[in-house]
Amino acid sequence: xxxxxxxxxxxxxxxxxxxxxxxxxxxxxxxxxxxxxxxxxxxxxxxxxxxxxxxxxxxxxxxxxxxxxxxxxxxxxxxxxxxxxxxxxxxxxxxxxxxxxxxxxxxxxxxxxxxxxxxxxxxxxxxxxxxxxxxxxxxxxxxxxxxxxxxxxxxxxxxxxxxxxxxxxxxxxxxxxxxxxxxxxxxxxxxxxxxxxxxxxxxxxxxxxxxxxxxxxxxxxxxxxxxxxxxxxxxxxxxxxxxxxxxxxxxxxxxx
Amino acid sequence: xxxxxxxxxxxxxxxxxxxxxxxxxxxxxxxxxxxxxxxxxxxxxxxxxxxxxxxxxxxxxxxxxxxxxxxxxxxxxxxxxxxxxxxxxxxxxxxxxxxxxxxxxxxxxxxxxxxxxxxxxxxxxxxxxxxxxxxxxxxxxxxxxxxxxxxxxxxxxxxxxxxxxxxxxxxxxxxxxxxxxxxxxxxxxxxxxxxxxxxxxxxxxxxxxxxxxxxxxxxxxxxxxxxxxxxxxxxxxxxxxxxxxxxxxxxxxxxxxxxxxxxxxxxxxxxxxxxxxxxxxxxxxxxxxxxxxxxxxxxxxxxxxxxxxxxxxxxxxxxxxxxxxxxxxxxxxxxxxxxxxxxxxxxxxxxxxxxxxxxxxxxxxxxxxxxxxxxxxxxxxxxxxxxxxxxxxxxxxxxxxxxxxxxxxxxxxxxxxxxxxxxxxxxxxxxxxxxxxxxxxxxxxxxxxxxxxxxxxxxxxxxxxxxxxxxxxxxxxxxxxxxxxxxxxxx
Ligand SMILES: Nc1ncnc2c1ncn2[C@@H]1O[C@H](COP(=O)(O)OP(=O)(O)O)[C@@H](O)[C@H]1O
Ligand SMILES: [Mg+2]
Numbered sequence: 001x002x003x004x005x006x007x008x009x010x011x012x013x014x015x016x017x018x019x020x021x022x023x024x025x026x027x028x029x030x031x032x033x034x035x036x037x038x039x040x041x042x043x044x045x046x047x048x049x050x051x052x053x054x055x056x057x058x059x060x061x062x063x064x065x066x067x068x069x070x071x072x073x074x075x076x077x078x079x080x081x082x083x084x085x086x087x088x089x090x091x092x093x094x095x096x097x098x099x100x101x102x103x104x105x106x107x108x109x110x111x112x113x114x115x116x117x118x119x120x121x122x123x124x125x126x127x128x129x130x131x132x133x134x135x136x137x138x139x140x141x142x143x144x145x146x147x148x149x150x151x152x153x154x155x156x157x158x159x160x161x162x163x164x165x166x167x168x169x170x171x172x173x174x175x176x177x178x179x180x181x182x183x184x185x186x187x188x189x190x191x192x193x194x195x196x197x198x199x200x201x202x203x204x205x206x207x208x209x210x211x212x213x214x215x216x217x218x219x220x221x222x223x224x225x226x227x228x229x230x231x232x233x234x235x236x237x238x239x240x241x242x243x244x245x246x247x248x249x250x251x252x253x254x255x256x
Numbered sequence: 257x258x259x260x261x262x263x264x265x266x267x268x269x270x271x272x273x274x275x276x277x278x279x280x281x282x283x284x285x286x287x288x289x290x291x292x293x294x295x296x297x298x299x300x301x302x303x304x305x306x307x308x309x310x311x312x313x314x315x316x317x318x319x320x321x322x323x324x325x326x327x328x329x330x331x332x333x334x335x336x337x338x339x340x341x342x343x344x345x346x347x348x349x350x351x352x353x354x355x356x357x358x359x360x361x362x363x364x365x366x367x368x369x370x371x372x373x374x375x376x377x378x379x380x381x382x383x384x385x386x387x388x389x390x391x392x393x394x395x396x397x398x399x400x401x402x403x404x405x406x407x408x409x410x411x412x413x414x415x416x417x418x419x420x421x422x423x424x425x426x427x428x429x430x431x432x433x434x435x436x437x438x439x440x441x442x443x444x445x446x447x448x449x450x451x452x453x454x455x456x457x458x459x460x461x462x463x464x465x466x467x468x469x470x471x472x473x474x475x476x477x478x479x480x481x482x483x484x485x486x487x488x489x490x491x492x493x494x495x496x497x498x499x500x501x502x503x504x505x506x507x508x509x510x511x512x513x514x515x516x517x518x519x520x521x522x523x524x525x526x527x528x529x530x531x532x533x534x535x536x537x538x539x540x541x542x543x544x545x546x547x548x549x550x551x552x553x554x555x556x557x558x559x560x561x562x563x564x565x566x567x568x569x570x571x572x573x574x575x576x577x578x579x580x581x582x583x584x585x586x587x588x589x590x591x592x593x594x595x596x597x598x599x600x601x602x603x604x605x606x607x608x609x610x611x612x613x614x615x616x617x618x619x620x621x622x623x624x625x626x627x628x629x630x631x632x633x634x635x636x637x638x639x640x641x642x643x644x645x646x647x648x649x650x651x652x653x654x655x656x657x658x659x660x661x662x663x664x665x666x667x668x669x670x671x672x673x674x675x676x677x678x679x680x681x682x683x684x685x686x687x688x689x690x691x692x693x694x695x696x697x698x699x700x701x702x703x704x705x706x707x708x709x710x711x712x713x714x715x716x717x718x719x720x721x722x723x724x725x726x727x728x729x730x731x732x733x734x735x736x737x738x739x740x741x742x743x744x745x746x747x
Contacts, residue, residue: 054648081650091645095663095738104659105649137740153649 007032007161007193008053013062015048015217022048024217026062030161030210035187035194037208039201039240045217046197050163053195054085067160081105084154084162088169090146092138098149099134102156109157123152126189128182144175151186161193168203180206201241213237275303276482276489279316279325279610282309282689283430284512284519284704285368285450285505289329291523293476293493295535299527300492309700310610310691312403313338315602319691321356324609326482327493331368331472335360337409357480361494363473366450366502370404370469372414373447373459375437386465387418390444399426399433399442409470410446417468431703450502452510474500499530513705542713545698550717552612552693556684557721560616561677564623568676569669571624572631573657582632589625597622597683601690615684615692622683623676630672634665667737674729681722685714695721 008030015023023045030036038046051057053064055076064071066079092101099120106116124131127148138146147167154162167183168176184207187194198204204211205225213220213228213236221233225241232238276297280290290306297304307325310316317339319325330339332349340352353360372387374396379385382393390396404410405427414420426442434453436442447454449461476493483490508526511517520537527533540548571589575582595603600621604614638661646660662669688696695714702711733742 051644056644056647077650077652080648083648085645085648087641087645089641091639091641093642093646093660093664093740095660095740097740105651108651108655108659137743139740139743 005032006030007067008195009065010049010053011063011065013052013059013064015045015052015057015059021217023052023059026217026219028212028219028222030193030195032193033191034209035196035207036210036212037204038195038197038212038214039199039204040214040220041240042199044214046199046214047165049214050085050165050195050197054080054083054163081157082159082161084151084157084159086147086150086154086162086164086167088166089143090138090150090167092146092150092153094138097135097137098129098141098145101138101149102134102152104153106156119156120152123155126155126186127152142175143171144179147171147179148182151183155190159192161195162187164194164196166197166199169198183207201243213240215240275305276327276486277325278304278306279310279319279328279691280306280308281313281316281328282311282700282704283448284452285448285509286329287704288508288512288519288522289364289474289476289500290327291519292496292526293327293329295520295523295527295537296492296495296531296533297486297489299533299535300488302486302489302492304489307610307691308697309688309704311602311689313407315605315610315690318605319610320358320477320479322606322609323479323481324611326486327476327478329364329474330360330477331474332363333369333409333470333472334407335475335477336470338407341408353477354480359478359480359483361476361478362497363475364496365474365498365500366505367471367473368448368450368502368505369472370409371447371449371461371464372444373437373454373461374444375440376458376460378440378443379460379462384462385460386463387414387468388465390420390422390462391418394421394423396422396443397424397426397441398422398444399428399436400446401430401433402427404446414468418466429703431706434706450505450509452506452513455510456514474505495531500526516705516707545713546717549693549695549697549714550721552697553681553684553695553718553721556612556615556619556687556692556694557677557680560619560684561623561673561680563616563620564627564676564680565673568624568627568672569631572628572669573635573662575628575632576635586629586632589628592621593625597686598689601686605690610691612687612692614690615687615694619680619684619687623680626675626679627669627672630668630675631665634668634672635661637668638664663738664741667733667741670729670733670736674726677725677729678722681718681725685718 006029008028010026010028013023013026014021026049038049040046048057052059053066055071058073066083069075069079071079093104096104102120102123103116106119120134124134129145129148129152133141133145138149141149150167168179171179180203187207196207209224210222211225211228212222215236221228221237228237228241278290278294278297280286287308290308294304294306310319313334316325316328320328335349335353340349350360374384384390384393400411405425411425415422426436428436433442433445434457437445437459438457447459447461453459454461476496478490504526508522511522512519518539521539524535524537527535571585575585597618600618601614604618608614608617642664643661646656651659684694685696685699687694688700695718697714698710699714702708702714
């Protein structure tokens with residue numbers, strides 16, 4: 001039952017870079033049409049996991065299935081077109097305008113012009129990106145705007161899954177706050193399968209129905225925030241979810 | 257574009273039209289002799305061209321052997337000691353030559369021997385009259401031509417034969433040596449006995465009291481194949497045998513060197529006086545010369561640079577995509593770059609002869625490194641995040657290269673092409689050394705004739721062309737480097 005409803009099936013994958021064991025024997029099932037948040041301290045292997053899922057790198061051992069198909073070097077190119085990928089700083093192509101960035105793939109695939117324009121406008125509306133910004137180059141956009149363009153680009157081909165690697169990691173707090181709200185709305189509206197990587201527990205709580213906690217290349221626990229609090233798999237889980245200081249805690253510290 | 261095609265057409269025409277090709281070494285007397293020979297053959301309605309000042313003995317001899325030229329003036333002493341000795345051929349000169357498909361005329365009437373000279377005043381003051389006297393003055397500075405330094409009958413032999421102990425010996429160009437003598441930087445140099453400069457610089461020839469130097473009778477060397485194919489040309493040319501006296505030759509050398517009369521005019525005056533014939537000569541104006549040189553220079557640069565661009569960008573891409581091959585490619589083009597340009601040019605002669613072909617190949621090879629390296633670094637400097645994103649979108653590798661990677665590397669690639677172009681324009685001046693023409697031609701002639709004006713006629717346009725090329729590429733940046741990259745500095 002669970003297998004039918006999952007978009008990604010990750011089976012026993014390991015990945016070693018030179019001497020670093022980036023991932024060791026990771027199993028993961030990513031449910032469809034939900035947001036799964038991958039959290040963990042930096043260097044624990046979150047980005048590596050995402051890069052393997054989109055086929056940018058090959059696992060040393062194990063297999064990854066996307067919608068039931070094993071990802072191989074042969075089919076990765078085509079499977080990727082059914083996934084959207086956004087990185088920490090967006091990865092926009094600096095030589096292309098926002099518009100050209102977004103429509104690059106559709107153009108390449110020979111979509112009809114009117115269809116492309118229609119899709120572009122829908123996305124700009126969805127991501128609340130100002131239309132006059134479409135003619136600008138990435139260097140002429142703010143960090144938040146760049147991430148909205150990156151999201152539009154990832155959504156252009158209407159993929160089944162979205163893979164977002166700390167998409168708000170490089171933004172200032174206010175911009176991040178706004179984008180978090182907008183993203184959550186978008187995810188809800190589109191009902192896409194989303195994998196969101198963050199190292200921020202607050203952000204994880206805000207987005208995630210499903211949370212995956214990683215440490216040193218392994219998955220420590222997978223479940224809801226309540227399961228993390230009530231039945232922690234490991235003392236690290238408890239420690240990690242307590243790292244956040246709420247405003248009250250700061251006040252308490254000030255009083256003492 | 258049309259101009260470009262025109263250039264190529266003329267160059268091709270020159271290559272394909274059957275004509276007798278006369279070569280000359282890069283000193284005035286040899287140029288005059290070849291000019292006389294050319295005009296004489298031309299007069300008999302047989303097309304002949306003169307490839308001026310191609311280089312030293314080595315270059316001319318190999319050009320003659322492989323049929324790049326049909327005829328050139330040589331000296332018997334050089335043939336015996338330098339050309340044949342090196343190849344270990346003994347016996348009669350004629351026989352040794354004919355084994356190689358070469359024949360020799362009788363003497364043209366004078367001998368231009370190697371000699372040792374110094375300023376008359378210095379010689380008188382020190383009481384030096386014979387080469388043996390030099391033994392008493394080990395402190396005198398000697399300056400010899402490259403050729404004299406390196407040939408068997410040159411300095412090394414002379415030193416042993418006369419038991420000279422000089423330590424300080426400079427190696428320099430013949431014409432520069434005279435200026436060294438003039439300024440007293442050197443006191444002793446090798447000279448040719450028919451040289452006009454002997455009078456001009458008030459030099460004396462030291463007596464060869466132990467008879468070291470052999471005779472250097474001027475003769476014409478020509479290919480047997482030429483003799484069979486153009487018997488009339490041969491007959492016309494051989495009229496020169498015994499017709500040029502030593503005093504005549506010295507006079508003609510002086511006219512060229514001191515009075516700066518163009519060689520073709522001197523040659524035609526000689527023919528008028530000696531044979532009563534009046535060949536039509538083309539008197540070059542500065543504009544004619546400038547246009548011709550510009551055409552030749554642009555031809556060298558355009559072809560070699562275009563070829564280099566076409567090969568280097570794919571090589572740079574390959575180096576980037578396949579790191580192992582890349583290391584090999586980058587080191588090979590790097591090594592080519594370290595070969596001295598003159599050596600590379602001369603190295604080409606046995607394979608490609610003289611003229612524009614070897615020059616173009618050498619320039620092409622020189623232009624590779626900057627473009628290959630800049631293509632490679634331009635691609636390597638693209639942020640990994642951007643490269644991965646392009647992959648993550650599902651773009652196959654060719655469109656990825658075309659739509660993302662190359663545009664991002666464009667600034668670097670263009671800078672590489674610009675560097676190559678500027679180096680190319682400068683190096684192409686050396687092409688004149690092997691008969692490729694271009695702005696190097698007036699520079700060489702100017703050095704030979706001690707004529708600063710002539711040197712500048714080559715040097716100034718070459719410098720202007722380099723500037724123009726730079727300006728062109730600065731403009732080209734606006735077209736080839738995407739606007740988005742000119743706004744943000746880091747791709
Ligand atoms: N391309 C790579 N080459 C070598 N080591 C890498 C590479 N990518 C990641 N690593 C290493 O693998 C580990 C996990 O990295 P990463 O997946 O980026 O962690 P996270 O995204 O959780 O911060 C780190 O120790 C990192 O240094
Ligand atoms: Mg990461």
